[in-house]
Structure formats: C-alpha cells, structure tokens
Amino acid sequence: MIIIGEKINGSIPAVALAIRERNSSFIRNLAIRQTRAGVAYLDIAAGTGPETERETLAWLIDTVQDATDTPLCIDSPDCQVLLDMMPLVKKPGILNSVSEEKGKCEALLPRIAGTEWKVIALTCDSRGISSDPDVKFDIAVSIVEKAARYGIGEDRLFIDPLITALCVDGATLSSFTETLTRIKNRFPKAHITGGLSNSSFGMPFRKAINSQFLCLAVNAGMDSPIMDPCSGAVRAALYAEEALLGRDRNCRNYLTAFRKGLFGPKNTSSGGQRP
C-alpha cells in the first residue's frame, strides 16, 4: 500500500493560517507526524490564489524537506507551477496532476520523460467530472497512451478514477470501483489512487465514511490512496483490510502497528484534529 499523506494543504484553514504566518514548525510537525504514520509521499498543496502559489509552494517544499526525507507529491491545478517547482525538490516524487483538461498532458508529460518523476492522472476532462465509468476509462486510456509516447511506463502513473462526495453522488463508490477494475484489467502495472476524504465531504463523522470507502476501494484494487494517515480510525481500517485480504501473514503488520500506538487506545498521533 502506497500512502500519500494529504495534511499539508492550504485549503485546510489551520494550514492556511500557518502559511500566512510562515509558521514553519506547524508545517514541520505535519510532515514528521505523517512520516511517522508511514506515508510513502507527502502531498504539498498551497491552496492560495495564483499570485502567491509559487512562493507558497517553494516555502512549503523547503520547510518539509528540512524536516523529513519523505518523497514529495507536488499538488497544483496549474501544470506550469508543477514544472517550476520540480528543480526545488531534492529527489523525484509525484506530480499532482494531469488530466484531459486543456493541454495538461501535453505541457507536463514531455518534461518528465527521461526522469524518474511519477504523475497522478485524473480521469476527467474539460467536460468536468463524469460518473460514467466508460467516460473515465476512455480518459485513462488516452492519458496512458500519451504517456507511453514519451516513454513513461504505466508503473509511473497513478490513475485516479475520481472519488466524489457521497452525499451528492450516491453512486460514487460503484463508479470508482467499476472504473478501477477496467483500468487494472487493461493496465495491470498502473497504480490506482484517489482523494479518500472527498467521499465524506459535507458529512458529519467523516471517519466512518472514509474508513468504509477505503476498505471497499482497496478490496477492488486501489493501492495508493491520498488520505489522512494520522486518523486512527482510518489507519486501523487499513491495517484490518490488508490483513483480511490475506496480505498480512499472521497479522504481523497489524499487531506491530497496534503496539506502536498507530491506532487503538495508545494512539496519540491524531492530535485532536477533526476525524
């Protein structure tokens, strides 16, 4: 399981405040806690307007890299910003993201050819976010083919079949898993990611929905969720899921994580954040 930690995001009010105040110890703390929770990548998103996005991202990247060695996942809706940030990053990570919107693939993919950078591919286009698995699958095929032209193999792609809010879209899970299944059948080496917290947007007691979506999606083949790794409930669900799917012999990982206090009564890592 490749976990991408979502907590360093300027759309979160507490993080936006830390960014405005240049509170580096707040950001360092988020990087360290997520690293201790076992993430493979730290997502970094400015969440600011375009005028301040580059300087904000540069400051965040600098602060995080000073605190941990964890590879980064640089997050921006603007591909040019992603390209401008690449030289600041010590080792190749993930670029978040391309899609079939207006020339994003054409701007970004050639520039990561011949490198070890990976990229998240959203299965949406200028028409928006479809709930139709056929539409999303076709977009995935198109992006994989474009990447192949630049020598970017499937294993460098993190394809996102798009997780939408359950309270708005009752079919969000089935649309996600149907799309995921088709993608994995066609491109077995591609990673499957998704913004887990989207599922519980606008709902109370979000951890219940996040945990269940995670389990059902992992069961269907998701292998690289973007999530809050510090939520004890979600973490416990993930360890339980992996064990239940036969990926944790004698439940070693589950028991070790429990003894380390990653979930359960000894868990202190969530630090009073919202669930």
Next chain:
Amino acid sequence: MIDTAKLKQIVGDLDEDQVNEVLDAFIASNPANGETLAVVEACQQGMEIVGGYFEKGEYFVGDLIFAGELLTAAMEKLKPLLGGAGTESRGAIVLGTVEGDIHDIGKNIFKGMAAAAGFKVVDIGIDQAPAAFVKTVRENKPQIVGLCGVLSLSINAMKHTVEALQEAGLRSAVKIIIGGNAVNDAACAQVGADAWSRNAAEAVKICGDWV
C-alpha cells in the same frame, strides 16, 4: 385555513411526509388563489430555516440537496392551482462556474432552490470563460448573475468575468452574487460583486430581496 407558520416549520424540518400530507389536504380543499400564493411563500420561507440550520452546522450538504428536491416537489404539486397567475418568473439568473474550475455541487444546489423559489435559472455550466457569461447575459437579460468557484484561482476568474461584463456595458443592469468555498468579504470586494454567500439557501434569499 392552512397554518402557514406550521408549514414553514415542517418544510424547514425537511419532514417530507408531513409536508405531503399538509399540501395534499390543502389542494383537496379547493383553495382560493390568494391562499395558494401564501402557501407557496410559506414553503419558500421554510428554505430560509434550512439555510439557518446549515449555517449553525446542524444541517449538512446532503440536507440542502434534499431541501431543494422537497421544495421543487412542493411547487410541482401547487403549480396546477395557480394557473397563469403566480407562475411568472420572479426574475432570471445567469449562473455558472468560472473559468479554470470544474466544481458544481453548490451551484447545482443553488440552481434547484432558486428554480423552486420561482426564478428562471440559465445555467451555463462549469469552467466558463468571461465571454460565455457576457454572451448569455446579453441574450437573456437577467436581473442577476451568479458566479461560482471553489478553487482559490476562481476569485481572479470571477474578477475577469465582472470586468468583461463592465466592458460589454452590461454590469449596471445586473446584480452579481458570488458563491463557493473561495468567497468571503475580501473576495467580494476584490471581484466587484454585489453580494457573496457560501450557503445556497441564503443566496436565494439575497436574490429574492433584490428582485
């Protein structure tokens, strides 16, 4: 005579069964046109209660969506009673998510509630350039323009849209309201809009006060 205060509250409470019961009994009583208009108004005022609960954190997005559907269904029931009178539109709203942004949850909730509240809503969709807003405003001559956006970059796009309407000589004829996660007082001033809201029910009330 129907208790409009009670109706307003049960709409606000999203009590679908009771709302249906009350409206069915009302329709069966063969009411006069003036009474029907009062009932329509009570339902629409129930939406303000919904907006208040959402503001307080007691209602959530799913409740807002349901509220829009409840109001739409109520209006469908009452429409045949109104005949011609009372079905004229309260005004037209051109609505869209601005360029660079493809989010539409709030926009769609607002659209449902505004239509149920008697507005004619022309929804041009997501990721719409300023020129698209200008064209649609020119064609439809609305009283109100609604600009939606969730990403921080949408504030700039909203500003460009307002400027484009200005350049086209269309700004002074409309009221502009902005909505979405990115909006607040500062954004509203920066964009040059007339109002802002992050609450669909509140936004419909603001539009209602304008027309």
